[in-house]
Structures are given as C-alpha cells and as structure tokens.
Amino acid sequence: MKRKKWKGKDRLFLMENYQEMTNRELAQHLDSTPGAVGYQLKRLSLRRSKRWTEEKEKFLRDNYMRMTNKELALKLGVTIYATERRLATLKLRRFRKWTPKREQFLRDNYEIMANTFLAKKLGVSELAVAKKLSRMGLTRKTRRKWSKRKEEFLRANYKRLSIKKLADTCGMPPDYVKNKIAELGLK
DSSP states (O other): OOOHHHHHHHHHHHHTTTTTTTHHHHHHTTTTTTHHHHHHHHHOOOOOOOOOHHHHHHHHHHHHHTTTHHHHHHHHTTTHHHHHHHHHHTOOOOOOOOOOEEEEEEHHTTTTTTTHHHHHHHHHHHHHHHHHHHTTTTOOOOOOOOOOOOOOHHHHHHHTTOOHHHHHHHHHHHHHHHHHHTTTTTT
C-alpha cells in the first residue's frame, strides 16, 4: 500500500472516532493501515480510555482456558494485544502440562507439521510449541514453506490428484501435503 499523506480532516476524523472504532475500522475508513492509524494516534497523544468492566473480566476468567486470545478478543470487541495484557494483569495463564504422550506427539510430528498446526492439535500457543521444541533440542532439518501459489494449487487439485502426485508437483513430502490439507480444512 502506498504511504498516505495525512490531512487535517483525517486527523479530525481520528480525534472524533478513535474511542468508538478499532484501528482496523479507522484504517478502512481512512484508506490506510492499522499501523499508520496507531502511529497517528500516538503522535496526537490519543489513548483509548476503555476500562475493563467486571463483566468483561468475568468473561475472561470463565473462558480463557476454552478460547484462544483471538476468539476472546473478537467476543469482547478488543484487540488481541489488549486481551493478552489483561490476561497477564489478572495472572490468568494457560498452562498445560507437557505429558510424555504430548512430547512424543511433538517428536513424531515436528518435521512434518508447522508450529501453528502442532499448536492447534495440542491446544497450546505457537509460542509454547516453539519453546518446547527448543527445550527438547528438536530443530527442523529443512524449512519448507507453502507459498500462496502452492496452496492455491493444492486447493484446486486435492480432490482430483493423489497425495503422491500433489507432493511431487509441490516439491513437498507426502506427509507435508496430508497435513497441509488438514490444516486448510480441505476434505
């Protein structure tokens, strides 16, 4: 996106609406990026004064173990970052014990699954997976990335081509292809 020249009317709109709208909504309205909106808010010393109500805090306490930070943020109408900060303030941590079975799952799958997918399967954050892999001394020998083009090819052909043919065409091991199909929710 081309860098936007901020005009007086843009800043005025920010001042009048920043309390009611998210940075993303402001960015869409102003044809800008959320980061640029955040920068302008900081430059203008504008801070949102939304307080965490008892109701919102109760919702966090009741649901933080069942929902991701992203889901909590969407439900509460706040940013993921605000959710993370509030969870930390309230000392609400998701700690799931690393059982031998979970560790074995990591050992068996870290080479063929991305951290995102491992995290979903284990019900932990990507950061928790990355830290545990590091502590266990597990590093991936090859870094194989799924480009947008490969993903599009997979989406378009996963029903009509075999896993082997998909793997050969994408230049990925068959296990990577199977996991990517599952990760993308393709059936």
